[in-house]
Amino acid sequence: MQIPDDVRTPAAGGNGPRNRVLRGIGTLRHDVPASLVVFLVAVPLSLGIAVASGAPLVAGLIAAAIGGIVAGAFGGSMVQVSGPAAGLTIIVAELIAAHGWAVTCLITALAGVVQILLGSLRIARAALAVSPAIVHGMLAGVGVTITLAQIHVVLGGAAESSPLVNLRELPGQILTNHTESVAVGVLTILVLLVWARLPEWRRFPLRRVPGPLVAIALATAVSVAMSMEVQRVSLPALSEGLGLGPVLPQGDYAAIGVGVATVALVASVESLLCAVAVDRQHSGRRVRLDRELIGQGAANLASGTLGGLPVAGVIVRSTANVQAGGRTPVSAMLHGVWVVLFVATLSSVIEYIPMAALAGLLVFTGMKMVDLAHIRNLRAHRERHVYLVTLLAVVVLGLVEGVLIGLAVTVLVALKRLTRATVIITSVGDRHHAVIRGSLTFLAVPRVTSALNTIPAGSDVDLDLSVDFMDNAAFDAIHSWRLSHERTGGSVDIDELHEDWYESAVTGRTPREKTPLLSVRPWLRPRMRGEEARALASGLLISGARDYHDAVAPRLGSTMARLSTGQEPHTLLIACADSRIVPNLITGSGPGDLFTIRNIGNIVPAHGGPDAQCGMQAAIDYAVDVLGVRSIAVCGHSQCGAAAALLDGDAPSPALRSWLALSGVARPDLAPAPGTHDRDEAWHAMSRANVLQQVANLRTYPSVRDRVAAGRLELIGLHYDIPTARLHIFDEAAGEFRAAGADDVPVPHLRADRWPLGATDTPNGTHPG
Incomplete structure (x- = not known):
């Protein structure tokens, strides 16, 4: 029987006179x-x-x-x-x-x-x-x-x-x-x-x-x-x-x-x-x-x-x-x-x-x-x-x-903080890295110039300006120091991470506000090899941790406080463990967005295999059943060592060979010889084929298969091209990976019937990629 709106109980959700009276009594x-x-x-x-x-x-x-x-x-x-x-x-x-x-x-x-x-x-x-x-x-x-x-x-x-x-x-x-x-x-x-x-x-x-x-x-x-x-x-x-x-x-x-x-x-x-x-x-x-x-x-x-x-x-x-x-x-x-x-x-x-x-x-x-x-x-x-x-x-x-x-003291403290500039100088070999943060006014000039003058003459300097204001006195002091330092034979590379106050003063343009990455300089540091890298590795890690603590942690405070009650990621991302791949960076994601699994070759073993696979199954079940992610993405990349091993049918160790065997990717009957153009193309194609095979492997998991069939979960194939720093998304309609920046790339959705389990070829019979 239909219940009239004006006589529904509060539980029924009505908003009639009787319900309002009941709410009032409640x-x-x-x-x-x-x-x-x-x-x-x-x-x-x-x-x-x-x-x-x-x-x-x-x-x-x-x-x-x-x-x-x-x-x-x-x-x-x-x-x-x-x-x-x-x-x-x-x-x-x-x-x-x-x-x-x-x-x-x-x-x-x-x-x-x-x-x-x-x-x-x-x-x-x-x-x-x-x-x-x-x-x-x-x-x-x-x-x-x-x-x-x-x-x-x-x-x-x-x-x-x-x-x-x-x-x-x-x-x-x-x-x-x-x-x-x-x-x-x-x-x-x-x-x-x-x-x-x-x-x-x-x-x-x-x-x-x-x-x-x-x-x-x-x-x-x-x-x-x-x-x-x-x-x-x-x-x-x-x-x-x-x-x-x-x-x-x-x-x-x-x-x-x-x-x-x-x-x-x-x-x-x-x-x-x-x-x-x-x-x-x-x-x-x-x-x-x-x-x-x-x-x-x-x-x-x-x-x-x-x-x-x-x-x-x-x-x-x-x-x-x-x-x-x-x-x-x-x-x-x-x-x-x-x-x-x-x-x-x-x-x-x-x-x-x-x-x-x-x-x-x-x-x-x-x-x-x-x-x-x-x-x-x-x-x-x-x-x-x-x-x-x-x-x-x-x-x-x-x-x-x-x-x-009290108001006067607060104003004075605020002015002091606004004029406070910090200068951090570190060195890697003969190259010096200087970071200046804060608001640069004439009050900060003595501190800044005193710190910059400690850098040895003739050295190469990376100068990061992460400042929200720079007056003419501060610009003149930094510019004069730069010219003086370059006269001694050194070089000064200036990067502005917040607003381009220095460049605008040189060119006469209005400062342009930027949306900075959380940390830019660590990715731009010169690569080191051998004993030098091993000797400085711990120092670089600690230096980076300090940079995070000083510059990034204050910005993330409110975000992490909001996330402290629990996580609700929208995507499970399975990516290769390669150090050149930064999942949150290439997907434009922030804290709490991605539930990430990383291993060699971004491999998803098929469901029901040996005990070695239980960790992957536990992570997938937790992401799907507990966290309720709405999509799962597999991200591979070019120049992948695991793809090369799959292509050659060999690996440096027995453990690695056993792990790669779980991928399910079929090795070509005749792999091109290393150092040839055909070899590079086959290597690239193998890394993309590996992505699609792992997406197919995902559907062997009951929790994934059921949700995909019900339209509650999407599977996405991603491939990152290292030389060009471009991310590609698999377009099922075109049957190929397409650049993520293309205007007509549709929302990825790999249907359960698109790639049958074990398929390594596209529907038209050609090798993907």
């Missing part, structure tokens, strides 16, 4: 529990951030509710949860101190308008241009500042305005204050530290309960049970908090403009980086950055208008949402609804919370913002100094000044 059963978990995390953190910012406590809850509802409804992330962010506490505290709370609310609302405009202009990705080292350094500096300030509150004192003063006064605070508030704050920190290190028990998943909730609840319960005389939260009604909205300032508009720009920039960068980071934790739709920025702007506009703190995407709540099973923005929106309902009905419960407990939570949060994992990650990119400079500048000078200093 996500709600994940989003509702996740929203409750995020709500339990958000309430204590929002109160703590309000305390650290010096804002009314209810402002933190207003921001939490609006961040969840508005940013969730209008944003572009599936799972990000927004609310008051610890990274904005210093900015908000400075704005409140300078302008008061009401004007700070206006700044928050105007920052939201700026974010909406930026998102509408579709430039959200520009925020990601800020180095993560600066962002994480800024957050770490904020974390240190919060920790130094709130630890004084935990110890029963008052936080000073400067982190340095807080640090200086800390020893005296530790020695003199031991009150009940200290016990509550220390208990909160200890619970948070212990909770984060609890083992994950399957039957008792305690760590699924948010640590901040456990710590605040336990500290509150202990303080109430022991009747401690501690300062507790005083929370006005939500309706009173909504009346603390923005007012127009009385002058100092320039400072207010700076505040708007600062809040908008920091909140945007933090939100977008958080959205990108949390995207790695779920498998749903990826974040739409411009829409997310518009959602953050709408949330800030609403939060500032209603008297709330600035809003940003928060990694702690977002991660909790993902781990609790949140699938859609509904979980973020519901968490905001729970905050509103909680404040409206159970605000009296919040007033039992000791202020020292919130201070302890802030101390722990500040310590967590100094993430050692980020420092380790930045080590590989040599950006730890940017992180540390930004951190120290934020702590000593302030957040805006620290970020600006």
Whole structure:
């Protein structure tokens, strides 16, 4: 019976009204529990951030509710949860101190308008241009500042305005204050530290309960049970908090403009980086950055208008949402609804919370913002100094000044890297090989000329220029050195592997960008024979490995990272082991494209032979059955030693004779004499006939034969002509090998009935080739 589209189940793939309802119900059963978990995390953190910012406590809850509802409804992330962010506490505290709370609310609302405009202009990705080292350094500096300030509150004192003063006064605070508030704050920190290190028990998943909730609840319960005389939260009604909205300032508009720009920039960068980071934790739709920025702007506009703190995407709540099973923005929106309902009905419960407990939570949060994992990650990119400079500048000078200093350091480092040129000089006998990489500007001239001047006068030099820029000073220095070196009787052969900056300077043409081979010079090195080759073989291998490590590996990093999860080659290539054949080069293939088997004579023994063939059968079965390659190509070549041995019916060793006998290629009754033209033609024809015979042998394998018959696998014959460096493909319609560059060469497809097993002649009775 045909099922109407509007009543299909989700498994049936329908998109009717009932199916959409079922999908909605399916996500709600994940989003509702996740929203409750995020709500339990958000309430204590929002109160703590309000305390650290010096804002009314209810402002933190207003921001939490609006961040969840508005940013969730209008944003572009599936799972990000927004609310008051610890990274904005210093900015908000400075704005409140300078302008008061009401004007700070206006700044928050105007920052939201700026974010909406930026998102509408579709430039959200520009925020990601800020180095993560600066962002994480800024957050770490904020974390240190919060920790130094709130630890004084935990110890029963008052936080000073400067982190340095807080640090200086800390020893005296530790020695003199031991009150009940200290016990509550220390208990909160200890619970948070212990909770984060609890083992994950399957039957008792305690760590699924948010640590901040456990710590605040336990500290509150202990303080109430022991009747401690501690300062507790005083929370006005939500309706009173909504009346603390923005007012127009009385002058100092320039400072207010700076505040708007600062809040908008920091909140945007933090939100977008958080959205990108949390995207790695779920498998749903990826974040739409411009829409997310518009959602953050709408949330800030609403939060500032209603008297709330600035809003940003928060990694702690977002991660909790993902781990609790949140699938859609509904979980973020519901968490905001729970905050509103909680404040409206159970605000009296919040007033039992000791202020020292919130201070302890802030101390722990500040310590967590100094993430050692980020420092380790930045080590590989040599950006730890940017992180540390930004951190120290934020702590000593302030957040805006620290970020600006971090940006300045990043720019200086980028300029240094752009002007960094490396010069590597090696020698093979009397010939020298110099490689210059990087960007050649006047700053690199002393290093380059100093290295080139170490090359002995009168020697032959191969100079590789793999540079992405060369200014006039660098060209003049290299050109002058070349002329001077050639006057001494030496020669300089210059190859440009990236863009022809040198040649363009000589000819006056615009530099032309090239698509370079991964490494050119190793194939162009002069051939060496005898003792010289044996003596230098290991040195050349190590030199080549170093060239790869320096020039090629950085380019392949992202490709190999993508391939690290598994391989999906499209072709099984069976090629001769001859050192002159480079399969990936002659087929224009990259990493992960070819599953390659190489042996003497590119031989494929017929299926069902002796045990010596089991390796070939295992490789073919694995490529076809496991990897699912779509084609198998056999590649032979001219001047093949195996083809010569097949032609002469002899081989240098018994093992080689046994191996060549597995090819199945019939030897001509009378082979032409070596050194004759007929001999060369017969040798060439034998190597091509060998390719076609091995293709025929492939069809004796059941896995190959069945897939070819079903049209799921193609067999291809290739022949590489060494003297001309040309690749030829067998054209079944023409019955001959044709150059791969010919426009009318069809897509190869050797049908199972085209070459019967054992055939060494073409259908018209002539020897192939």
